[in-house]
Amino acid sequence: MINIFDYLNYQSFMKDYYEARKRQNSFFSYRFMGKVLGMDPGFLVKVMQGKILLPERAIPTVAKLCKLGEEESEYFEALVQYGRSKTPEDIKLRFEKLIALRGLESRPLEPNQYDYYKKWYNGAIRALLTFWDFRGDYAALAARVHPPISQEDARESVDLLEKTGIIRRNAAGKFEVLGPPITTGEKWQSTAIRNYQQESIELALQSLVKDPKRIRDISTVTVAVRFADLEEIKARIKELRQSIMHMMVDSGEPDCVYQINFQVFPMTVVDDSVAAIDPGKADAASGPGAQAPERDEGGKA
Numbered sequence: 132m133i134n135i136f137d138y139l140n141y142q143s144f145m146k147d148y149y150e151a152r153k154r155q156n157s158f159f160s161y162r163f164m165g166k167v168l169g170m171d172p173g174f175l176v177k178v179m180q181g182k183i184l185l186p187e188r189a190i191p192t193v194a195k196l197c198k199l200g201e202e203e204s205e206y207f208e209a210l211v212q213y214g215r216s217k218t219p220e221d222i223k224l225r226f227e228k229l230i231a232l233r234g235l236e237s238r239p240l241e242p243n244q245y246d247y248y249k250k251w252y253n254g255a256i257r258a259l260l261t262f263w264d265f266r267g268d269y270a271a272l273a274a275r276v277h278p279p280i281s282q283e284d285a286r287e288s289v290d291l292l293e294k295t296g297i298i299r300r301n302a303a304g305k306f307e308v309l310g311p312p313i314t315t316g317e318k319w320q321s322t323a324i325r326n327y328q329q330e331s332i333e334l335a336l337q338s339l340v341k342d343p344k345r346i347r348d349i350s351t352v353t354v355a356v357r358f359a360d361l362e363e364i365k366a367r368i369k370e371l372r373q374s375i376m377h378m379m380v381d382s383g384e385p386d387c388v389y390q391i392n393f394q395v396f397p398m399t400v401v402d403d404s405v406a407a408i409d410p411g412k413a414d415a416a417s418g419p420g421a422q423a424p425e426r427d428e429g430g431k432a
Contacts, residue, residue: 141210146179248327
């Protein structure tokens with residue numbers, strides 16, 4: 132049977148459980164499952180489709196139907212609570228509980244990936260080791276990171292990168308980076324990188340205050356836009372990110388690590404009637420467009 136610890140979405144687990152039971156017994160149906168759970172079959176289908184939430188009162192009944200043990204039942208309940216989370220703080224808290232319930236030994240890959248994004252300097256050290264000759268001098272490594280981190284933090288970061296297969300120590304004793312740049316793709320990782328992005332923004336604020344202008348560029352511009360153009364703005368930022376990545380590949384041997392942030396966020400209330408429109412499907416009718424300043428210097432620091 133299916134393993135609930137392989138899931139980060141309770142609707143998917145319930146759907147796969149239903150399909151597995153259906154393969155074993157063709158008489159197993161939504162009607163039968165709904166009767167056992169005390170639910171209308173149509174309501175049950177909508178739960179599995181993610182259209183409505185599973186009532187909390189049904190958690191023990193679902194666990195009993197699926198013959199979940201004590202730890203599995205606790206994990207299923209945590210899955211349901213995670214699926215009901217709304218605020219970033221609540222999502223983070225409940226996701227971390229899921230990771231703890233899974234256990235590092237039984238499910239090492241995803242928890243370690245999550246740990247990678249918990250600290251901003253993990254990515255910095257990975258990028259640094261693509262060109263810097265590091266052979267175990269953690270004091271030097273910690274001092275090379277900006278802003279500096281502790282020697283213990285540097286050691287823990289290298290251990291994590293080794294454990295996840297991102298770096299390895301070669302026969303000559305030098306640490307080398309394996310594989311392509313790290314990227315996110317799984318839906319759950321949007322939760323995992325939320326703190327990472329927050330730390331990156333906070334680092335930019337530190338740089339604004341502490342670093343001289345000659346080694347940084349922080350520019351801002353406030354514009355009036357059509358909400359329907361938001362997807363086009365996102366697409367252009369994505370294109371710029373990709374072009375920068377390609378440029379770095381062709382520019383020669385690197386000698387430092389930079390963080391490049393892009394932020395687009397509302398500075399006025401977005402009306403519900405406007406926000407309900409899918410920007411990618413909106414028409415191309417003309418409207419009040421972005422009015423950028425004539426000179427960018429006014430928005431630079």
